[in-house]
Every structure is written in C-alpha cells, then in structure tokens.
Amino acid sequence: MSATAESxxxxxxxxxxxxxxxxxxxGKIYRDFWGRKKVYALxxxxxxxxxxxxxxxxxxxxxxxxTTIKLILGLLFPTSxxxxxxxxxxxxxxxxxxxxxxxxxxxxxKFLNAEETLDFYGRLFEMPAEERRARTExxxxxxxxxxSRRRQLREYSKGMTRRIGLAQALIxxxxxxxxxxxxxxxxxxxxxxxxxxxxxxRDEGKTILLCSHQLADVQDVCDRVAILHQGELKELGRxxxxxxxxxxxxxxxxxxxxxxxxEIQEVIKRHGGEVLTVDxxxxxMEELFLDIVRQSENRPGHRSVx
Amino acid sequence: xxxxxxxxxxxxxxxxxxxxxxxxxxxxxxxxxxxFIVCYVIxxxxxxxxxxxYVIAEVMSKFFREDLPNTSLRRIxxxxxxxxxxxxxxxxxAIFAVFVVGLMFAGWYLDPAADDPAKLYIxxxxxxxxxMMLLLGLFLSSFSLPADIKNRTIYTIITKPVRPTxxxxxxxxxxxxxxxxxxxxxxxxxxxFVTRGIVHYHEMEPMEANARKGASTYDARHxxxxxxxxxxxxxxxxxxxxxxxVSVREVDGKKVYNFGPPEGTLQARIPxxxxxxxxxxxxxxxxxINVGYESxxxxxxxxxxxxxxxxxxxNVDESSFGDQLNIEMTITAYRTFKGDIVTGVRGxxxxxxxxxxxxxxxxxxxxKEYQVDRMEIPRTVKGFRDGxxxxxxxxxxxxQDGKLEVIIRCNDRSQYFGMAPAxxxxxxxxxxxGWNFFKGFLGIWFQMVIIICFGVMFSTFLTGPVAMIATLxxxxxxxxxxxxxGALSGEIVGGGPIQSLIRTVTQQSPTIPIxxxxxxxxxxxxxxxxxxxxxxxxxxxxxPNFQSLNTADFVAFGINIFGxxxxxHGTITFGxxxxxxxxxxxxxxxREFAA
Numbered sequence: 093m094s095a096t097a098e099s100x101x102x103x104x105x106x107x108x109x110x111x112x113x114x115x116x117x118x119g120k121i122y123r124d125f126w127g128r129k130k131v132y133a134l135x136x137x138x139x140x141x142x143x144x145x146x147x148x149x150x151x152x153x154x155x156x157x158x159t160t161i162k163l164i165l166g167l168l169f170p171t172s173x174x175x176x177x178x179x180x181x182x183x184x185x186x187x188x189x190x191x192x193x194x195x196x197x198x199x200x201x202k203f204l205n206a207e208e209t210l211d212f213y214g215r216l217f218e219m220p221a222e223e224r225r226a227r228t229e230x231x232x233x234x235x236x237x238x239x240s241r242r243r244q245l246r247e248y249s250k251g252m253t254r255r256i257g258l259a260q261a262l263i264x265x266x267x268x269x270x271x272x273x274x275x276x277x278x279x280x281x282x283x284x285x286x287x288x289x290x291x292x293x294r295d296e297g298k299t300i301l302l303c304s305h306q307l308a309d310v311q312d313v314c315d316r317v318a319i320l321h322q323g324e325l326k327e328l329g330r331x332x333x334x335x336x337x338x339x340x341x342x343x344x345x346x347x348x349x350x351x352x353x354x355e356i357q358e359v360i361k362r363h364g365g366e367v368l369t370v371d372x373x374x375x376x377m378e379e380l381f382l383d384i385v386r387q388s389e390n391r392p393g394h395r396s397v398x
Numbered sequence: 399x400x401x402x403x404x405x406x407x408x409x410x411x412x413x414x415x416x417x418x419x420x421x422x423x424x425x426x427x428x429x430x431x432x433x434f435i436v437c438y439v440i441x442x443x444x445x446x447x448x449x450x451x452y453v454i455a456e457v458m459s460k461f462f463r464e465d466l467p468n469t470s471l472r473r474i475x476x477x478x479x480x481x482x483x484x485x486x487x488x489x490x491x492a493i494f495a496v497f498v499v500g501l502m503f504a505g506w507y508l509d510p511a512a513d514d515p516a517k518l519y520i521x522x523x524x525x526x527x528x529x530m531m532l533l534l535g536l537f538l539s540s541f542s543l544p545a546d547i548k549n550r551t552i553y554t555i556i557t558k559p560v561r562p563t564x565x566x567x568x569x570x571x572x573x574x575x576x577x578x579x580x581x582x583x584x585x586x587x588x589x590x591f592v593t594r595g596i597v598h599y600h601e602m603e604p605m606e607a608n609a610r611k612g613a614s615t616y617d618a619r620h621x622x623x624x625x626x627x628x629x630x631x632x633x634x635x636x637x638x639x640x641x642x643x644v645s646v647r648e649v650d651g652k653k654v655y656n657f658g659p660p661e662g663t664l665q666a667r668i669p670x671x672x673x674x675x676x677x678x679x680x681x682x683x684x685x686x687i688n689v690g691y692e693s694x695x696x697x698x699x700x701x702x703x704x705x706x707x708x709x710x711x712x713n714v715d716e717s718s719f720g721d722q723l724n725i726e727m728t729i730t731a732y733r734t735f736k737g738d739i740v741t742g743v744r745g746x747x748x749x750x751x752x753x754x755x756x757x758x759x760x761x762x763x764x765x766k767e768y769q770v771d772r773m774e775i776p777r778t779v780k781g782f783r784d785g786x787x788x789x790x791x792x793x794x795x796x797x798q799d800g801k802l803e804v805i806i807r808c809n810d811r812s813q814y815f816g817m818a819p820a821x822x823x824x825x826x827x828x829x830x831x832g833w834n835f836f837k838g839f840l841g842i843w844f845q846m847v848i849i850i851c852f853g854v855m856f857s858t859f860l861t862g863p864v865a866m867i868a869t870l871x872x873x874x875x876x877x878x879x880x881x882x883x884g885a886l887s888g889e890i891v892g893g894g895p896i897q898s899l900i901r902t903v904t905q906q907s908p909t910i911p912i913x914x915x916x917x918x919x920x921x922x923x924x925x926x927x928x929x930x931x932x933x934x935x936x937x938x939x940x941x942p943n944f945q946s947l948n949t950a951d952f953v954a955f956g957i958n959i960f961g962x963x964x965x966x967h968g969t970i971t972f973g974x975x976x977x978x979x980x981x982x983x984x985x986x987x988x989r990e991f992a993a
Contacts, residue, residue, distance in 0.1 A: 165556075166556070166557075167990065168990050186559065188558050199550040199554055201480065203483065203488075212479070216473055216476055216558040
C-alpha cells in the first residue's frame with residue numbers, strides 16, 4: 093500500500109461514521125398518466141455508502157440500479173422512503189455542489205466542443221474564469237482529449253463522448269462521483285483506463301457509486317457491491333468476501349515435474365515440500381451473479397442479506 | 399388610427415387609479431389560489447390529505463427560503479449563454495435572411511404612388527417584423543426545454559447546483575438576447591429602408607424669371623407647385639402628406655433652386671389629448687349620435703344644430719404651446735345626402751373658457767376625411783366676453799386654471815361629424831422620428847419577450863409541439879380577447895358563440911334580439927352565452943393583449959408614442975416575466991426529469 097493510499101485510508105476511517113449516501117426503505121413505483129401503478133422499480137432499499145469506498149450496484153437490465161442512482165441524484169422522487177446524500181435529502185439542490193455524475197450515455201450538448209462544455213459546466217458551479225480555465229485544461233489532458241478539444245461533440249466517437257462525460261462529472265472536484273455504466277462503449281484499453289482512473293480517484297479520497305452490468309469491471313474496482321434483481325436487494329457485501337469459496341483449498345506452485353506433482357499429494361499429506369500459496373480460490377463475479385439471478389428467479393422475494 | 403382613451407393616461411394614472419396594479423394583483427392571487435387547489439388535489443391523491451398539504455407547504459417554503467435567495471446571476475448568465483449558442487447553432491439567423499429577401503422585393507409591391515407612402519412603408523416593415531419575431535420567439539422558446547428533457551441533457555444540468563428559476567430565466571434571457579440581436583439589426587435595416595424610400599428631392603421645371611409660382615419636376619410619382627415668398631424662399635404645396643422648402647441661390651447670374659427633404663412625413667407629433675363630451679341637438683349635455691355603424695369608437699354630431707363636441711384640455715400654458723395653438727384633427731363626415739361634393743362638409747372650431755363666459759370667434763374648416771387637418775390659431779384672437787366682442791389672449795383670457803375647451807360644430811344641415819376622443823389634439827411640437835421608430839420596435843420587443851416567457855413556461859410541462867400550440871393559443875386568445883369582453887358587455891352586437899351559431903344558420907340579423915319562438919329557450923341560450931363569454935373574458939384578461947402592446951400604428955401615423963405607454967408596456971412585460979417564472983418554477987420543481 094502506498095503512502096498516499098494509507099493516508100487516505102486513515103482519513104476515510106476517521107469519517108466513516110457518517111455515510112456519504114444513505115437510503116432508507118427507498119422505493120419507487122412508476123405510474124402512468126392516470127396515477128395507476130405500472131412497475132415496481134425498486135422495493136425498500138437500504139444501503140449505506142461510506143466515504144472513500146467504491147460501491148457497485150449490480151444487476152441485470154431493469155433491476156432498478158439506474159432507478160436507484162436517479163433517486164439518489166434527485167432526478168426521480170421516491171414513492172416511499174428517503175435517500176440522503178451528505179446528510180441532505182436527495183432532492184436538495186445544495187448537495188450537488190459536491191456531486192459529480194456521469195450519466196448512462198453522456199447527455200451533453202452536441203453543439204458545444206470539449207472546452208466549451210467544460211467551461212459551461214464550470215460556470216454552473218460559479219467558478220471564477222481563472223479556475224475554470226485551469227480545470228478545463230487539466231481535465232482535457234486527464235481524459236486524453238487534447239487533440240479534439242475544439243471539435244463539436246456531435247463529431248465524437250462513443251469512447252470520446254464517455255471521456256468528455258467523465259471530465260464533465262469531475263469539473264467541480266466532487267467528493268462523491270456517481271457513474272452510470274462507466275465502461276460501456278469503451279474498448280478494452282479505454283475500459284482499463286477508466287478503471288485505473290476510478291481507483292486513482294478513490295485513492296484521492298473520493299467516494300464512488302457506480303452501476304454496471306459489466307461484471308469484470310465491478311470485480312476489478314469495487315470495494316463493496318449490492319446486487320439488485322427485480323427491484324430488490326439480493327446481495328450486499330465486500331467483493332473479496334463475497335467471492336471466497338470456503339470449503340475448497342487452492343494451491344499455486346511452480347517448477348514442478350509430473351513426478352513432483354504426483355509426490356506433492358503425498359507431501360501435502362505429510363505436510364512437507366514448499367507450498368507457494370495456500371488460499372481460498374475465488375469464483376468469478378460472473379458465476380456469483382448468475383447464481384444469484386437463477387436463485388432469485390426460482391424463489392422470488394428478499395434474499396437474506398447480512 | 400384608433401387610440402383608446404385608456405391609452406392616453408399617464409403611467410401612474412394607469413397603475414393606481416387605472417387598476418393596472420390591481421388587475422395584476424388580482425391575476426396573481428387568482429393564479430395562486432387556483433394553482434394551490436390543483437396542486438393540493440394532486441398531492442392529496444398521491445400522499446393523502448394531510449401529507450399532501452405538508453408537501454405543498456414544503457415546496458412553497460423551499461421557493462422562498464431556499465431557491466429564490468440562492469438564484470445566482472452567474473448561473474443564469476451561463477444558461478443564457480448556452481441558450482444563445484443553441485439558438486445560433488440551430489441557425490435561427492435564417493429568419494433574418496428571409497427578412498432581407500422580403501425587404502429587397504417589397505419595394506416592388508409597395509405603391510410609392512400611395513397617398514401616404516411613409517405610412518405604407520412603416521406599416522409594412524413593422525407588421526412583417528412583428529409577425530416574424532413572434533414566430534421566432536414561439537419556436538425558440540417552446541422547443542428548447544422539451545428537447546433537453548428528451549435528449550436527457552437536462553440530467554447533467556439538474557445534477558449541478560442549478561435552481562429551477564435559473565433554468566427558466568436563463569432560457570428567457572438567452573432567447574431574448576437572440577431576438578434582440580435580430581430585432582435590432584432588422585430595425586436598423588428597416589429604418590434605412592423607410593427613410594431611403596421616403597426621402598426624395600425635386601428640381602424646378604423651367605419658369606419665367608420673376609414668376610411667383612412654378613412647378614417642380616415629377617419625381618417619386620408626384621410633383622409639387624412651388625410658391626415663392628417675399629424673402630425669396632419657396633414652399634411647395636402638400637402632396638402625398640408632405641411639402642418641401644425651396645431655397646434659391648444665384649450662381650453666375652442664374653438662379654439655382656435647392657429642394658429640401660420632404661417635411662411633414664416621417665414625423666412624431668406630440669399630442670396633448672383632452673376629454674371629450676357631447677351636447678345634443680337642443681344643446682343639453684348628452685351622448686353623441688349613433689349613425690348605425692357597428693363600431694362605437696366614434697360618436698356623431700348633427701349639422702346646423704346645437705349639437706357639438708367639446709374637448710376639455712388640461713395644463714394648457716404658454717411654455718408648452720408658445721405663440722400659436724396647433725390643433726390637429728381627423729374628423730370623419732357621415733353624409734345623409736351627397737351635398738356639395740367639391741367643397742365637402744363644413745364645420746367650425748371655437749375656443750371657449752371652461753366657465754363658458756368667454757368664447758373665441760368661429761374658425762371655419764372643411765373636413766378632410768382620412769387625413770390630418772391642421773389648424774394654427776394665433777395667440778390673440780377675436781372673440782366675445784359675455785357676448786361683447788373684443789380681442790382675446792388665449793392664455794390670459796380663455797385658459798382658466800390651465801383648462802381650455804375646444805368645440806367642434808358641423809355647419810351643414812343633415813350632415814354629421816364623427817369623432818373619438820383621440821381625433822382632436824393640441825400638438826405640442828415634435829419628437830424625433832428615429833426615437834419614435836425605436837419605441838415602436840420596443841413594442842415588438844415586449845411582445846417577443848412575453849411570447850418567450852409563455853413558451854418557456856408551457857415547455858416546462860408540455861412537449862415541444864404541444865407547448866407551441868399552447869403558446870399560440872395564449873397568443874390568439876390575447877389577440878382576440880377584446881372580442882370576448884366586447885360581446886359580453888354588449889358593445890359587440892350579436893351575442894355569444896351559441897347565439898352567433900344560431901344566427902349564422904337561421905340567417906337572423908345580429909342587431910335584433912334572437913327569435914326562436916320560445917322565450918325560455920332564448921333565455922337559456924343567452925345564459926349559456928354569458929357563461930361562455932364570462933369564462934373567455936376571465937381567461938383572456940389573464941393573458942397579454944398583444945393588440946394593445948402593438949404600437950406600430952403610432953409610428954406609421956406619425957404620433958409620438960407617449961412615455962407613459964412605453965412604461966406601462968414595460969411593466970406589463972416585466973409582470974408576465976415574473977409570473978411565468980414563478981409558475982415555471984413550480985412546474986420544474988415538482989416534475990421528475992427522469993422517467
């Protein structure tokens with residue numbers, strides 16, 4: 093662990109008492125024009141996101157993860173329960189001072205270019221001109237759009253649009269970053285960059301809430317995940333502990349001949365030889381996810397979550 | 399042109415005694431009460447009766463405690479800038495190209511041989527620009543916000559510390575800027591177009607050396623007769639509502655005549671209006687005669703009788719009018735027989751002191767129909783004090799407490815003079831035409847701003863095309879609002895929509911009471927009409943009356959737009975801005991942007 097990571101970890105441990113995001117019995121029912129119930133999008137969700145962690149919302153399409161994010165951001169109003177961000181109600185405009193949001197597809201003004209876009213969003217935070225220029229410069233460099241900074245966004249490729257979208261979300265140096273499907277539309281390289289960036293931002297002490305159905309991404313970056321299905325919370329916990337398989341032992345060894353491998357079984361029995369790693373093997377996020385979805389479909393309703 | 403008496407009052411007279419403020423206040427209260435009831439019904443359904451009330455109270459208190467004080471000018475400016483950029487990049491300037499092309503070819507169709515070409519030119523440019531700007535405002539404002547919601551770009555705005563007030567005001571400001579830019583450019587272009595189209599010069603036709611009269615060349619489809627005065631300068635007669643002055647120089651023993659620019663056209667006369675009352679045939683005070691026209695704007699007086707029209711003017715003093723009282727009038731004649739068609743119908747003007755004891759001699763005139771008739775009355779006039787003839791000084795003898803009466807009589811038996819309060823005024827000099835032209839464009843600007851306000855307001859809860867139709871409906875209702883109130887008050891005959899429909903089908907005259915054979919049925923129809931008209935009148939009185947905001951006629955007819963009127967229109971515009979912003983705020987605050 094690097095020195096900065098340690099210090100931020102120390103900092104975060106100090107303030108973990110107050111969650112950055114807290115939802116209490118949060119529910120959302122979509123209604124039609126006449127007020128008739130159409131869809132239960134989310135049913136009594138209780139989660140807490142602590143400072144300095146990367147929290148993933150995972151679920152198949154229509155599981156309620158986007159709804160959760162929109163409720164937290166105040167783009168939707170809850171039908172039941174409440175959501176709090178930095179202790180303020182989710183519909184309170186003031187919370188936005190400390191929030192950055194990357195929407196599912198970067199919904200930006202296509203007639204602006206990268207510089208104008210960042211400048212515009214900077215103005216919405218009442219940043220002075222000097223600061224806007226500096227931050228625009230820094231963010232364009234960070235997301236690697238130096239060459240296309242003067243091109244209108246309508247000419248951007250999907251990957252470039254994601255990048256400028258992320259830059260837009262970071263314009264106010266937010267303490268909480270909400271990312272809706274951050275890696276969709278990115279090539280493997282771009283996807284890797286995005287994930288590195290997310291980790292870097294976490295190391296800077298920012299809290300990140302992301303939702304995705306790219307399981308590998310979630311596995312790579314998230315500290316904790318909540319798995320949603322049909323609007324209900326199915327699983328919640330630390331990624332590493334969720335993926336542990338308790339009753340199997342895995343041995344990693346190298347430089348062994350076939351004979352040695354045969355011997356190893358004996359050696360292990362007699363506790364001899366040099367064992368390089370003895371650990372619980374992990375399953376992949378994908379397996380866990382599919383397993384939960386299958387179970388959920390067999391037995392609808394709340395899955396006990398500790 | 400038509401100037402209603404309520405347009406003549408000053409700003410303060412309109413605001414307090416003229417009910418301007420009260421009407422605005424009533425509108426706000428009515429909207430607030432209606433809005434509260436509607437919101438409460440919805441909230442009570444969603445959250446239950448007690449919780450619903452609490453929710454509304456919270457939203458309202460949030461507006462005053464939270465969002466209004468925290469509304470930031472810088473964010474409004476940022477959003478306005480965005481709206482401006484959006485409009486420009488959506489190529490609204492194309493409308494400007496349409497205008498320029500229209501202007502280029504308009505010259506072909508505007509008849510320079512018309513009696514008053516200035517009126518024609520000004521009416522053309524101002525009317526076309528007015529409609530263009532209203533359309534522009536309509537399109538700009540009603541599609542922008544719905545497009546943002548549809549493209550979900552609004553997500554990135556709502557998740558920033560942006561208040562709904564800023565979203566609304568930013569848009570209004572941005573579009574207003576675009577409109578102002580366009581309107582300003584069009585205004586300058588049309589000013590050039592009008593003045594270049596009107597200003598022309600003549601030369602002298604060859605004439606005898608010392609002749610006192612001559613003729614000008616035929617330019618701009620007319621020529622003048624020039625009369626030379628004692629001092630050597632010349633003036634032309636009035637043709638096409640203007641005259642020229644001619645100066646003479648001697649160059650190498652030859653006389654060179656220089657024509658000045660046209661005078662009397664492209665002007666902005668400053669009128670001082672009076673209060674009009676009538677006397678009847680027997681001389682008693684009463685109403686004017688209705689000669690059977692549907693429009694009751696003008697009332698008529700009978701010729702060769704004691705019937706007269708009396709204007710009372712206030713604040714008549716020397717400093718305002720100088721040594722000469724200029725009376726201008728546009729009086730219409732209503733003939734019951736053809737009469738002497740060459741000379742026309744004769745009338746006379748008399749100045750009288752308010753107590754009726756001192757009276758000037760009669761100043762005869764022959765009515766010039768459809769044209770402004772000017773009468774210059776010198777300061778000292780012959781007249782009568784208590785019936786005794788003597789010389790009178792207008793200011794010393796006739797004016798009492800600043801008040802002066804001007805009386806119009808028709809001298810020809812069985813002919814009638816028709817007049818409205820605005821048809822006779824004292825001319826208090828002239829204002830600059832360019833300034834008046836600007837004020838006329840300000841009228842268009844006010845209308846544009848109001849349209850934008852309404853468009854943005856409707857677009858906070860309707861989709862683009864629907865918002866546009868709603869705005870258009872508001873505009874149309876505002877335009878024809880006076881029809882509904884006129885029909886309700888009975889000023890417009892023929893009854894309401896049901897009666898009109900029946901009359902159309904059964905071909906009954908609108909001027910007689912409807913006859914269906916059943917009194918009860920007729921009563922029911924009248925009752926239904928009253929109800930419909932009542933609702934329509936209430937609706938339209940909440941909407942801006944674009945007809946009254948339109949001051950193009952003032953410019954076209956060469957009458958200075960009074961400052962009070964401009965201030966009033968500005969206040970109305972500002973009022974609607976505030977009102978629509980508040981309504982928009984609640985719509986934005988209570989809607990979900992993601993769905």
